[in-house]
Amino acid sequence: MPIFLDTGNISDIEKYLKMGIIRGVTTNPTILLQAGVTGGMKGIKERSVEIANLVDPYPLSVEVTTNDPKMMLEQAQEFAGWAKNINVKITIHGPKGELDNLEIVHELENKHDIRVNVTAMMSAQQCLLAAMAGATYVSLFGGRVNNMGYNSCEEIRKLRTVLDDFSLDASIIIGSTREVLNIIEWLEAGAHLVTVVPKLLEGMIVHPYSKETVQMFLDDAAKTEKA
Protein backbone atom coordinates (compact mmCIF):
# COMPACT_ATOMS: atom_id res chain seq x y z
CA MET A 1 0.00 0.00 0.00
CA PRO A 2 2.80 2.44 -0.78
CA ILE A 3 1.23 5.74 -1.90
CA PHE A 4 -0.81 8.33 -0.02
CA LEU A 5 -1.86 11.70 -1.46
CA ASP A 6 -0.60 14.76 0.45
CA THR A 7 -3.43 17.20 -0.21
CA GLY A 8 -6.70 18.72 0.93
CA ASN A 9 -7.97 19.17 -2.61
CA ILE A 10 -11.13 17.12 -3.24
CA SER A 11 -10.92 16.92 -7.03
CA ASP A 12 -7.31 15.65 -6.89
CA ILE A 13 -8.30 12.99 -4.36
CA GLU A 14 -11.26 11.90 -6.52
CA LYS A 15 -9.08 11.76 -9.64
CA TYR A 16 -6.40 9.51 -8.16
CA LEU A 17 -8.86 7.35 -6.20
CA LYS A 18 -10.66 6.55 -9.47
CA MET A 19 -7.33 5.46 -10.96
CA GLY A 20 -6.84 3.14 -7.98
CA ILE A 21 -3.32 4.39 -7.25
CA ILE A 22 -3.66 5.97 -3.78
CA ARG A 23 -4.27 4.22 -0.46
CA GLY A 24 -4.83 7.15 1.88
CA VAL A 25 -4.56 10.94 2.32
CA THR A 26 -2.47 13.14 4.59
CA THR A 27 -3.17 16.76 5.45
CA ASN A 28 -1.79 19.41 7.75
CA PRO A 29 -2.97 22.98 8.53
CA THR A 30 -0.80 24.44 5.75
CA ILE A 31 -2.14 21.98 3.16
CA LEU A 32 -5.75 22.67 4.19
CA LEU A 33 -5.20 26.42 3.99
CA GLN A 34 -3.69 26.03 0.50
CA ALA A 35 -6.72 23.91 -0.47
CA GLY A 36 -9.04 26.82 0.39
CA VAL A 37 -10.24 25.73 3.84
CA THR A 38 -11.45 28.66 5.95
CA GLY A 39 -13.57 29.07 9.09
CA GLY A 40 -11.17 27.54 11.62
CA MET A 41 -12.17 24.28 13.24
CA LYS A 42 -15.59 24.27 11.52
CA GLY A 43 -13.91 24.41 8.10
CA ILE A 44 -11.31 21.81 9.06
CA LYS A 45 -14.04 19.45 10.26
CA GLU A 46 -16.14 19.88 7.11
CA ARG A 47 -13.21 19.22 4.75
CA SER A 48 -11.82 16.37 6.86
CA VAL A 49 -15.15 14.56 7.06
CA GLU A 50 -15.63 15.01 3.30
CA ILE A 51 -12.18 13.54 2.57
CA ALA A 52 -12.58 10.74 5.13
CA ASN A 53 -15.87 9.64 3.57
CA LEU A 54 -14.38 9.84 0.08
CA VAL A 55 -11.33 7.69 0.86
CA ASP A 56 -13.01 5.22 3.26
CA PRO A 57 -11.76 2.56 4.09
CA TYR A 58 -8.36 4.12 3.47
CA PRO A 59 -6.95 6.38 6.22
CA LEU A 60 -6.89 10.18 6.45
CA SER A 61 -4.43 12.03 8.70
CA VAL A 62 -5.66 15.25 10.34
CA GLU A 63 -3.26 17.38 12.39
CA VAL A 64 -4.07 19.03 15.72
CA THR A 65 -4.05 22.84 15.62
CA THR A 66 -2.79 23.58 19.12
CA ASN A 67 0.38 23.26 21.16
CA ASP A 68 -1.45 23.06 24.48
CA PRO A 69 -1.18 19.45 25.76
CA LYS A 70 -4.70 19.29 27.24
CA MET A 71 -6.28 20.77 24.11
CA MET A 72 -4.19 18.47 21.92
CA LEU A 73 -5.59 15.46 23.74
CA GLU A 74 -9.15 16.80 23.44
CA GLN A 75 -8.77 17.66 19.73
CA ALA A 76 -7.30 14.23 18.98
CA GLN A 77 -10.32 12.52 20.52
CA GLU A 78 -12.67 14.87 18.70
CA PHE A 79 -11.01 14.25 15.30
CA ALA A 80 -11.04 10.50 15.81
CA GLY A 81 -14.80 10.75 16.44
CA TRP A 82 -15.44 12.48 13.08
CA ALA A 83 -14.88 9.27 11.09
CA LYS A 84 -13.50 5.82 11.82
CA ASN A 85 -10.68 6.15 9.25
CA ILE A 86 -9.27 9.41 10.66
CA ASN A 87 -5.93 9.20 12.40
CA VAL A 88 -4.46 12.12 14.28
CA LYS A 89 -1.24 13.92 13.48
CA ILE A 90 0.80 15.12 16.44
CA THR A 91 4.14 16.88 15.95
CA ILE A 92 7.22 15.29 17.54
CA HIS A 93 7.57 18.26 19.89
CA GLY A 94 6.46 21.86 20.26
CA PRO A 95 7.87 24.87 18.38
CA LYS A 96 10.37 25.51 21.18
CA GLY A 97 11.26 21.85 21.65
CA GLU A 98 8.64 21.27 24.38
CA LEU A 99 8.55 17.57 25.26
CA ASP A 100 4.85 16.98 26.04
CA ASN A 101 3.88 15.36 22.75
CA LEU A 102 5.23 11.81 22.99
CA GLU A 103 3.36 11.33 26.25
CA ILE A 104 0.18 12.36 24.43
CA VAL A 105 0.96 9.98 21.57
CA HIS A 106 1.47 7.14 24.05
CA GLU A 107 -1.78 7.91 25.85
CA LEU A 108 -3.82 8.23 22.64
CA GLU A 109 -2.56 4.94 21.22
CA ASN A 110 -2.66 2.91 24.43
CA LYS A 111 -5.46 4.37 26.54
CA HIS A 112 -7.82 5.75 23.89
CA ASP A 113 -7.11 3.32 21.03
CA ILE A 114 -6.61 6.22 18.61
CA ARG A 115 -4.20 5.84 15.68
CA VAL A 116 -1.51 8.53 15.72
CA ASN A 117 0.76 9.82 12.96
CA VAL A 118 3.76 11.56 14.54
CA THR A 119 4.83 14.32 12.18
CA ALA A 120 7.37 17.05 11.35
CA MET A 121 10.30 14.70 11.92
CA MET A 122 13.69 15.23 10.27
CA SER A 123 15.75 12.29 11.54
CA ALA A 124 15.67 8.54 12.04
CA GLN A 125 16.28 8.99 15.76
CA GLN A 126 13.15 11.14 16.20
CA CYS A 127 11.13 8.53 14.31
CA LEU A 128 12.54 5.68 16.39
CA LEU A 129 11.37 7.30 19.63
CA ALA A 130 7.95 8.10 18.15
CA ALA A 131 7.65 4.43 17.17
CA MET A 132 8.65 3.39 20.69
CA ALA A 133 5.98 5.70 22.12
CA GLY A 134 3.48 3.60 20.14
CA ALA A 135 2.76 5.70 17.04
CA THR A 136 1.04 3.84 14.21
CA TYR A 137 2.75 6.07 11.62
CA VAL A 138 6.04 7.98 11.82
CA SER A 139 6.35 10.79 9.27
CA LEU A 140 9.82 11.83 8.14
CA PHE A 141 9.95 14.96 5.94
CA GLY A 142 12.34 13.73 3.27
CA GLY A 143 12.42 16.89 1.13
CA ARG A 144 13.19 19.08 4.13
CA VAL A 145 15.91 16.62 5.22
CA ASN A 146 17.55 16.96 1.79
CA ASN A 147 17.15 20.74 1.89
CA MET A 148 19.10 20.83 5.17
CA GLY A 149 21.99 19.06 3.44
CA TYR A 150 21.38 15.56 4.84
CA ASN A 151 20.65 12.41 2.84
CA SER A 152 16.99 11.42 3.27
CA CYS A 153 17.59 7.93 1.81
CA GLU A 154 20.25 7.23 4.44
CA GLU A 155 17.87 8.29 7.23
CA ILE A 156 15.17 6.01 5.79
CA ARG A 157 17.56 3.03 5.55
CA LYS A 158 18.71 3.50 9.17
CA LEU A 159 15.16 3.92 10.39
CA ARG A 160 13.81 0.84 8.59
CA THR A 161 16.70 -1.24 9.91
CA VAL A 162 16.12 -0.34 13.56
CA LEU A 163 12.33 -0.67 13.33
CA ASP A 164 12.71 -4.15 11.82
CA ASP A 165 15.53 -5.21 14.16
CA PHE A 166 13.51 -4.33 17.26
CA SER A 167 10.13 -5.46 15.86
CA LEU A 168 8.54 -2.03 16.19
CA ASP A 169 5.21 -1.91 14.35
CA ALA A 170 5.16 1.72 13.16
CA SER A 171 4.79 2.36 9.44
CA ILE A 172 7.27 4.83 7.96
CA ILE A 173 5.62 7.59 5.90
CA ILE A 174 7.96 9.86 3.96
CA GLY A 175 6.46 13.24 3.14
CA SER A 176 7.68 16.59 1.88
CA THR A 177 8.02 15.34 -1.70
CA ARG A 178 9.94 17.74 -3.92
CA GLU A 179 10.88 15.70 -7.03
CA VAL A 180 9.26 12.88 -9.01
CA LEU A 181 12.33 10.74 -8.27
CA ASN A 182 11.69 10.98 -4.51
CA ILE A 183 8.83 8.49 -4.54
CA ILE A 184 10.61 5.46 -5.96
CA GLU A 185 13.94 6.24 -4.22
CA TRP A 186 12.30 6.57 -0.81
CA LEU A 187 10.30 3.36 -1.24
CA GLU A 188 13.46 1.58 -2.38
CA ALA A 189 15.30 2.91 0.69
CA GLY A 190 12.74 1.24 2.98
CA ALA A 191 9.76 3.56 3.44
CA HIS A 192 6.47 1.73 3.91
CA LEU A 193 4.61 4.69 2.38
CA VAL A 194 5.31 7.92 0.57
CA THR A 195 2.75 10.72 0.72
CA VAL A 196 2.89 12.49 -2.62
CA VAL A 197 1.69 15.92 -3.75
CA PRO A 198 -0.73 15.59 -6.73
CA LYS A 199 1.56 17.37 -9.23
CA LEU A 200 4.35 14.82 -8.69
CA LEU A 201 1.96 11.88 -9.01
CA GLU A 202 1.05 13.15 -12.49
CA GLY A 203 4.78 13.53 -13.17
CA MET A 204 5.26 9.84 -12.32
CA ILE A 205 2.72 8.83 -14.96
CA VAL A 206 3.43 11.14 -17.89
CA HIS A 207 6.68 10.64 -19.84
CA PRO A 208 7.58 12.67 -22.96
CA TYR A 209 8.76 9.56 -24.84
CA SER A 210 5.54 7.72 -23.95
CA LYS A 211 3.60 10.66 -25.43
CA GLU A 212 5.61 10.42 -28.65
CA THR A 213 5.17 6.64 -28.80
CA VAL A 214 1.41 6.85 -28.25
CA GLN A 215 1.17 9.49 -30.99
CA MET A 216 3.05 7.15 -33.35
CA PHE A 217 0.54 4.33 -32.62
CA LEU A 218 -2.41 6.64 -33.26
CA ASP A 219 -0.91 8.03 -36.49
CA ASP A 220 -0.13 4.57 -37.83
CA ALA A 221 -3.59 3.30 -36.87
CA ALA A 222 -5.07 6.15 -38.91
CA LYS A 223 -2.80 5.31 -41.85
CA THR A 224 -4.10 1.70 -41.94
CA GLU A 225 -7.56 3.17 -42.66
CA LYS A 226 -6.19 4.80 -45.82
CA ALA A 227 -3.91 1.91 -46.91
Ligand code: E4P
Ligand atom coordinates in the same frame (compact mmCIF):
# COMPACT_ATOMS: atom_id res chain seq x y z
C1 E4P B 1 3.44 15.06 5.48
O1 E4P B 1 2.58 14.36 6.02
C2 E4P B 1 3.31 16.52 5.37
O2 E4P B 1 1.96 16.84 5.16
C3 E4P B 1 4.03 17.14 4.21
O3 E4P B 1 4.56 16.17 3.34
C4 E4P B 1 4.99 18.22 4.59
O4 E4P B 1 5.68 18.65 3.45
P1 E4P B 1 6.31 20.08 3.25
O5 E4P B 1 7.76 19.98 3.56
O6 E4P B 1 6.08 20.33 1.79
O7 E4P B 1 5.59 21.06 4.13
